[in-house]
Amino acid sequence: MNPVNVGFLGFGTVGQGAATVLVRNATEINRRTGRDILVKSAAVRNTNRTLTPELSEVTLTTDAEQIVNDPDIHVVVEAMGGDEPARSLLLQAIANGKHVVTANKALIAVYGNELFEAAREHSVSVAFEAAVAGGIPVIKSIREGLAGNRIQWLAGIINGTSNYILTEMRDKQRDFEDVLAEAQALGYAEADPTFDVEGIDAAHKLTILASIAFGVPLKFDAVYTEGISHITQADTAYAQELGYRIKHLGYARDTGNGIELRVHPTLIPERRLIANVDGVMNAVLVQADAVGPTLYYGAGAGAEPTGSSVVADIMDVVRLATASVDNRVPSLAFQHDALNDTRTVSHEEFETSFYLRLLVEDKPGVMADVSRILGDEQISIEAIIQKEPTEGSTRVPVILLTRKIVEGAMQRAIAGIEALDSVEGGVTRIRMESLG
Numbered sequence: 001m002n003p004v005n006v007g008f009l010g011f012g013t014v015g016q017g018a019a020t021v022l023v024r025n026a027t028e029i030n031r032r033t034g035r036d037i038l039v040k041s042a043a044v045r046n047t048n049r050t051l052t053p054e055l056s057e058v059t060l061t062t063d064a065e066q067i068v069n070d071p072d073i074h075v076v077v078e079a080m081g082g083d084e085p086a087r088s089l090l091l092q093a094i095a096n097g098k099h100v101v102t103a104n105k106a107l108i109a110v111y112g113n114e115l116f117e118a119a120r121e122h123s124v125s126v127a128f129e130a131a132v133a134g135g136i137p138v139i140k141s142i143r144e145g146l147a148g149n150r151i152q153w154l155a156g157i158i159n160g161t162s163n164y165i166l167t168e169m170r171d172k173q174r175d176f177e178d179v180l181a182e183a184q185a186l187g188y189a190e191a192d193p194t195f196d197v198e199g200i201d202a203a204h205k206l207t208i209l210a211s212i213a214f215g216v217p218l219k220f221d222a223v224y225t226e227g228i229s230h231i232t233q234a235d236t237a238y239a240q241e242l243g244y245r246i247k248h249l250g251y252a253r254d255t256g257n258g259i260e261l262r263v264h265p266t267l268i269p270e271r272r273l274i275a276n277v278d279g280v281m282n283a284v285l286v287q288a289d290a291v292g293p294t295l296y297y298g299a300g301a302g303a304e305p306t307g308s309s310v311v312a313d314i315m316d317v318v319r320l321a322t323a324s325v326d327n328r329v330p331s332l333a334f335q336h337d338a339l340n341d342t343r344t345v346s347h348e349e350f351e352t353s354f355y356l357r358l359l360v361e362d363k364p365g366v367m368a369d370v371s372r373i374l375g376d377e378q379i380s381i382e383a384i385i386q387k388e389p390t391e392g393s394t395r396v397p398v399i400l401l402t403r404k405i406v407e408g409a410m411q412r413a414i415a416g417i418e419a420l421d422s423v424e425g426g427v428t429r430i431r432m433e434s435l436g
Contacts, residue, residue, distance in 0.1 A: 086107055163278070211339075
């Protein structure tokens with residue numbers, strides 16, 4: 001059979017990583033697909049760059065439209081990042097009858113519904129395994145491996161930067177700003193780390209996972225998102241003392257009354273496997289009715305781990321290129337006319353347990369006032385720690401763990417506690433999930 005030619009939009013870390021895997025493993029790939037897959041050309045900002053010997057035959061161009069309009073290119077791989085011109089170029093490639101593969105989670109989370117509809121109209125595929133959790137084949141696992149299951153919930157550590165920061169804070173008793181600066185120096189965090197530490201990157205990925213798990217359209221704007229910049233080294237230490245670890249978790253659940261979509265710091269029992277995923281690694285835990293819990297772990301970023309997922313997508317596209325659209329695995333796992341626009345649960349309706357840290361006057365009656373306010377909202381205390389005051393201080397830190405309660409009730413209780421004269425400053429609130 002004739003070879004399949006691939007063109008790249010962007011040829012940085014991910015693009016070159018994927019191309020290197022395609023060239024290096026060409027014989028194995030041919031054995032699996034029955035066709036040669038060749039890297040023909042790549043659109044770059046500057047063609048005056050030195051490529052590795054493996055990629056020396058790749059033609060470089062500064063004209064991205066040349067890639068999407070080339071009749072000899074069958075698959076376009078988007079590795080540019082960002083919204084535009086990536087979105088417009090992929091729509092043009094689709095209109096030209098080309099299959100597309102992307103690692104761009106923001107593009108899929110925000111514009112995926114539009115891209116999938118265009119692909120269906122033109123009988124081509126949009127593949128995006130590398131958009132979530134780098135080299136972990138979690139999308140394929142949920143979409144195909146768990147196809148016979150009803151997914152109940154999923155939880156993921158899906159941003160390596162925030163996971164690295166929280167790991168260092170816990171293990172080395174370091175402050176957030178100190179670890180963030182180190183992560184930037186090591187290349188784990190961008191100069192502007194907002195997307196990572198404020199949860200936006202994880203929210204993009206959770207949007208994609210939830211759509212595949214529950215058969216709903218992509219709803220990035222509906223994800224409740226909270227970052228980790230307010231977490232202190234004291235919080236990581238207190239959590240560990242109580243048998244928990246703090247992780248920046250993406251969590252999606254079918255409540256039966258809607259879908260919860262949320263990204264936030266979370267206390268997880270340290271006995272859970274996912275609580276022991278440290279450093280820049282990623283993991284996704286999926287709870288399904290037939291198989292029970294399954295955990296997917298691996299590198300969430302990097303040239304060849306992410307490139308591995310891109311190549312797997314290219315191979316899938318090649319295998320299914322001659323199949324009709326109706327006989328291909330749907331992009332979001334469910335048939336396009338079977339997606340349900342299920343309501344998204346508001347964050348006031350979330351039901352979780354809570355970790356509360358407050359600084360109070362060291363005198364009788366203070367905890368009675370706090371307990372009364374919690375009791376008025378039907379909030380039960382699971383555990384309490386009161387620390388010794390520091391020398392010369394009349395204030396003591398108190399840590400409370402609560403049982404599950406609707407978030408709206410907890411917000412009212414926190415407002416009441418913060419209004420007490422005996423409580424200094426705000427109450428630190430971190431959600432808890434048992435993931436059992």
